[in-house]
Amino acid sequence: MSSTPERHLMNLDLLNRLSQVEFRATLADIFEHSPWVPERAWAQRPWPDIDTLHRALCDVVTAAGETAQLALIRAHPQLASKAALRGELTHASASEQSGAGLDQCSEEELRQLTELNASYADKFGFPFILAVRGRTRPAIIANLAVRLFHRRDDEFSEALRQIERIARLRLDALLKSPPTA
Numbered sequence: 001m002s003s004t005p006e007r008h009l010m011n012l013d014l015l016n017r018l019s020q021v022e023f024r025a026t027l028a029d030i031f032e033h034s035p036w037v038p039e040r041a042w043a044q045r046p047w048p049d050i051d052t053l054h055r056a057l058c059d060v061v062t063a064a065g066e067t068a069q070l071a072l073i074r075a076h077p078q079l080a081s082k083a084a085l086r087g088e089l090t091h092a093s094a095s096e097q098s099g100a101g102l103d104q105c106s107e108e109e110l111r112q113l114t115e116l117n118a119s120y121a122d123k124f125g126f127p128f129i130l131a132v133r134g135r136t137r138p139a140i141i142a143n144l145a146v147r148l149f150h151r152r153d154d155e156f157s158e159a160l161r162q163i164e165r166i167a168r169l170r171l172d173a174l175l176k177s178p179p180t181a
Helices: 011-018 020-026 038-045 052-065 066-074 091-099 107-124 136-145 152-175
Strands: none
Touching: 011 038, 011 052, 011 152, 020 038, 038 091, 052 066, 066 152, 107 152
């Protein structure tokens, strides 16, 4: 294969046959700005199912250690951030935030999110991460407000759990069957 297959044509069989470079490029956005994750998982092919693939990718993150994990967490954008408003998010992040209506925040919701995001980042040293698919803006704001009262170690672990959930949702979207005509 000379180029990365188009995403809408991807399936697990084809993914298992990709070169390391193609695999890394195809899964580059599964873990936000962290193509090192699929690159390191590539050697574990073939995967019999998406669950095994997802677990292999998550195991790479677990084995990477705290410094790499913190970099992965920090690679995620704040929800409804200035970067989001300027359109500077990855396609996956923009789609997820838009799907949760974060691109349609009222001035009050945007103010709340901005203040809560700043407080969270100041307290924990990394952005608030939440798999937002299926959540409403008020639920996202409430979740952020509650998590501000957690301990840093708990939030670090929760951020990684949320990243795993986001990665699974992105894998599911990538590997879903193309619609039939």
